[in-house]
Amino acid sequence: MNSISSLPAEQSATVAGRGRLRTNLGRIWVHVVLCTYAVIALFPIALILINSIKSRDAIFDNPLAFPTPESFSLIGFEKVLHNTNFMLYFGNSLVVTLGSLVLIVLFGAMAGWALSEYKFRGNRLMALYLALGIMIPIRLGTVSILQLVVSLNLINTRSALILVYTAQGLPLAVMILSEFIRQIPKELKDAARCDGVGEFKIFFQIILPLIRPAIATVAVFTMIPAWNDLWFPLILAPSDETKTVTLGVQQFIGQYVTDWNSVLASLSLAVIPILILYVIFSRQLIRGLTSGAVK
Incomplete structure (x- = not known):
């Protein structure tokens, strides 16, 4: 035995x-x-x-030490908030990131719904085409994107950044959301159709609430690259009126002298939205990741 x-x-x-x-x-x-x-x-x-809350000398003396009453200083925040247009840069980043995030979630969910619910010729080919966007970096098309933005007269506008980040985040969003939509019982959708509910109402009132964990996952994975990006703001919107936070921080970094108090203060302020987003969506994000792993 x-x-x-x-x-x-x-x-x-x-x-x-x-x-x-x-x-x-x-x-x-x-x-x-x-x-x-x-x-x-x-x-x-x-x-x-x-x-960020230490004096310049204290930063170089011992960067790992906590601030003391002698080393505590808010000079960096004072310079950033009073001597620069940091709040304008912060607002630009917020508008660009949230605008692209809304479009990514909306269009990604609609495309995922179409690919997973409706069978038509070229369905798999279209899904494969969208999946290629995950493997091919969008920066390889920088020259073509710049030419397109110039031809549309969108240079130095936040709309150009929103469109680029939307195109960048859609492939991943479609892949994640379509997989979650496939897990929704077909009987639930058929019952709604039998009751006379239209396709738009089924999508907005039934599908979207059921895939909230997946939406949170997409939101986190698409917001961070858009918020932290330096490449496209530098190329498409470098003017002072359309600078983002990441591009605005570069003004404190010089070839010979760097204002580290201002750099660290601006980076601390730039981290706040990411932390707030994670605190709000952390539970939904973990549910989305674990559900995807189990399925």
């Missing part, structure tokens, strides 16, 4: 104890790895926040 129940009581208890020990050790090891990764990921953010 190989089963634990057929062994003597002492041996059964020993085998069961060893099994629990291995399980506990496995859980401890997983938590150690995750905690280590969390520390590594959060360390740069913590370093920026700590040094």
Whole structure:
């Protein structure tokens, strides 16, 4: 007999104890790895926040030290908020990021609904075509994008950035959202159709609420690249009226002298929206990631 129940009581208890020990050790090891990764990921953010409220001398003396009453200084925030157009840059980044995010979620969900719900000629070919957008970096088409933006007279406008980031985020959004939409029971949609509910109402009132975890996942994965991007704002919207936060920070970095207090202060202010977004959507994001892994 190989089963634990057929062994003597002492041996059964020993085998069961060893099994629990291995399980506990496995859980401890997983938590150690995750905690280590969390520390590594959060360390740069913590370093920026700590040094943003220190004097310049204290930053260079010991960048890892916490601010003291002697080293505490808000000179960087004062320079950023009073001597520059940082709030304009912040507003530009907010408009561009939120505008592209709304378009990505809306068009991505609609395309995912069409590809997963309706069968037509070229369905798989279109899905493959959209998937290619994940593998091919959009920056390879910078010259063509610049020519198109100039021909449309959209240079130095936030609309140009919104359109580019929408095109950049749509392939991933379509792939994620279409997979989640396929998991919705067909009987639920058929029952709504039998009750006379139109396709638009089914999409907006039934489908979208059910894929909120996937929408949160798409929002996080598409917002961060758009908010942190420097390439396209530098090429398509470099004027002072349309600069984003990432491009605006560059004015504090010179070839020979860098105002580190202002750089760290502006980076600290730029991190705030990302942290707020994660706090709001963290539960939905984790649900979306785990649901996708299980399915």
